[in-house]
Amino acid sequence: MSGIIGKKIGMTSVFGADGRNVACTVIQAGPCVITQVKNEEKDGYKAVQLAYGERKEKNTPKALKGHFKKANTTPKMNVVEFRNFREEFEGQVELGSEIKVDEVFKEGDFVDAIGTSKGKGFQGVVKRHNFGGVGQATHGQHNRMRAPGSIGGASYPARVFKGMRMAGRMGNDRVKVINLEVLKVVPEKNLIVVSGSIPGAKNSIVVLEK
Structure with missing residues (x-):
């Protein structure tokens, strides 16, 4: 499983190849920094930890400061672990390196989106x-x-x-929506457009998995 962390920008619509108007969601995905690489010898399983979003250094605990310093990066807001990162990343998964959206996804792929749904209070x-x-x-x-x-x-x-x-x-629950088609990838702006809707409000954090 490979993936990336991003931020929900909002919804729009695009015309598909068959001329239909398709509702879609725009996500600013990455670039993410690899802050930890786990292996079977030391940790018992293979995984890659990605970090996304800047965080003020004064609001970062000392333990996390050291964790990010080891990866030679600034403090980050969101950290997510992906198990069994895709095989083609085997030589590129190094501590401190960046993962960009066009390196993980391409048009026509199907992804799963994980987010926190909008909270509606006591109903x-x-x-x-x-x-x-x-x-x-x-x-x-x-x-x-x-x-x-x-x-x-x-x-x-x-x-x-x-x-x-x-x-x-x-509301305010972890929700996973599966099998959303990637309609477009804009690498120069770190944008990915997926079909349908995904959980969460605008500017909320979204995890995309393949």
Whole structure:
């Protein structure tokens, strides 16, 4: 598995080869710096740690300062580990070297996008679980149109079963969207355009995997 870290710029649309207008997302991916290389002899598995985004030195812990100094780079904001980095990178994976978007992805590839979905706070069952609400109300209960109804708690089982669909915090979760097609790569601006939407708000961090 190989990949890169990036920042979600926003959504737009492009015309495909068949003339269809395709919704897509623009991501500023990299350049990322290799800050650690793990191997089977020392760590028990092969992996490459990439870092992305500048970080103020005064806000960086001393341990991380030393970690980045070893890679001969400035402190970074985001660090992600990729296991089993692609075989063609075998001679190029060196501490401190840069990985650019056009070295990992090309047009026509299919990628997985990982991000943190937008947080929506504490929500009720109509918004969170698509309960019926007003249009499907039954029994004429006054002021109960958006209520969850019975949750099954009686003398048996005398508790609420795990997984019961109830009100609660919605969003702000790690979400992975798979098999998005790479429509365009702009290496001079470190941009990659993928089909469809990806989780997260604008300027949020996104991890792309192959």
